[in-house]
Amino acid sequence: MPNTVFITGATSGFGEACARRFARDGWNLVITGRRQERLDTLTEELQQHCKVHAITLDVRDQEAIRAAVKELPEAFSDIHTLINNAGLALGTEPADQCDTEQWMTMIDTNIKGLVMMTHALLPALKKNNSGSIVNIGSVAGTWPYPGGNVYGGTKAFVKQFSLSLRCDLLGSGVRVTNIEPGLAETEFSVVRFKGDQAKADSVYEGMQPLTANDIADTVFWIANRPAHVNINNLEIMPTQQAWAGFAVDRKK
Ligand SMILES: NC(=O)C1=CN([C@@H]2O[C@H](COP(=O)(O)OP(=O)(O)OC[C@H]3O[C@@H](n4cnc5c(N)ncnc54)[C@H](OP(=O)(O)O)[C@@H]3O)[C@@H](O)[C@H]2O)C=CC1
Numbered sequence: 525m526p527n528t529v530f531i532t533g534a535t536s537g538f539g540e541a542c543a544r545r546f547a548r549d550g551w552n553l554v555i556t557g558r559r560q561e562r563l564d565t566l567t568e569e570l571q572q573h574c575k576v577h578a579i580t581l582d583v584r585d586q587e588a589i590r591a592a593v594k595e596l597p598e599a600f601s602d603i604h605t606l607i608n609n610a611g612l613a614l615g616t617e618p619a620d621q622c623d624t625e626q627w628m629t630m631i632d633t634n635i636k637g638l639v640m641m642t643h644a645l646l647p648a649l650k651k652n653n654s655g656s657i658v659n660i661g662s663v664a665g666t667w668p669y670p671g672g673n674v675y676g677g678t679k680a681f682v683k684q685f686s687l688s689l690r691c692d693l694l695g696s697g698v699r700v701t702n703i704e705p706g707l708a709e710t711e712f713s714v715v716r717f718k719g720d721q722a723k724a725d726s727v728y729e730g731m732q733p734l735t736a737n738d739i740a741d742t743v744f745w746i747a748n749r750p751a752h753v754n755i756n757n758l759e760i761m762p763t764q765q766a767w768a769g770f771a772v773d774r775k776k
């Protein structure tokens with residue numbers, strides 16, 4: 525019987541590419557996201573390769589998470605891999621100029637959504653002693669940059685939560701990985717800059733960013749390691765991206 529993967533945020537970017545990648549190898553899919561019409565289109569396309577169960581789900585809605593998991597049809601209830609991908613960055617303003625509503629949205633989605641999704645699926649993941657959780661962190665969770673403030677903070681949480689979860693799950697057979705991608709061209713920057721396509725495009729100008737498929741291939745590889753192998757953390761950047769030096773406020 526094929527394995528089942530549960531993907532949050534499958535309507536775009538990494539999540540959508542993961543859905544296609546796992547479908548190509550015949551995994552059954554549970555795909556989720558807020559935009560139902562995109563889920564419908566993807567379901568129609570991927571149903572030719574595998575079984576698909578689509579759930580319109582906002583990960584900020586804790587009741588909805590619980591219900592989605594409780595109401596999984598029998599054929600999809602045996603989850604092998606959870607990809608905690610749903611997330612977003614909003615803005616790059618310095619902390620004192622930030623819209624705190626946007627801060628709350630990032631915290632509610634990237635932190636609370638991820639932990640509640642994980643908690644709801646842990647019983648299913650533990651059932652077969654071989655489950656896998658792949659959390660999508662970010663280089664921003666390790667490396668600070670101006671305007672990264674709360675977004676970076678949420679991804680630092682994902683990193684530490686992933687490590688702690690590994691400790692809690694020791695002996696259960698469930699693996700946990702935190703992937704930390706650098707610049708990848710998806711809808712990420714369009715969302716971050718409130719639909720300003722030109723500003724989003726400028727982020728990737730003159731360089732070759734990662735693609736959603738690069739990340740999907742990586743996630744697929746991680747989920748398909750032998751059961752005794754756990755990739756703890758994996759940072760992945762475009763070749764044309766590296767770290768900046770320290771900034772110093774020199775008084776003349
Ligand atoms: N692109 C990049 O450079 C990098 C991205 N990341 C991380 O990768 C993940 C995926 O981003 P990426 O694919 O690039 O961006 P996209 O904007 O293309 O995709 C984001 C996905 O998250 C979903 N999502 C956002 N908010 C919610 C919510 N409240 N409930 C459910 N789903 C939600 C969106 O679905 P919908 O709107 O339909 O709900 C969408 O499917 C994020 O966690 C992001 O932080 C990490 C490092 C680099």
Ligand SMILES: O=CCS(=O)(=O)O
Pocket residue numbers: 661662663664672705706707708
């Ligand atoms: O998480 C996304 C990568 S970055 O824009 O923060 O560098």
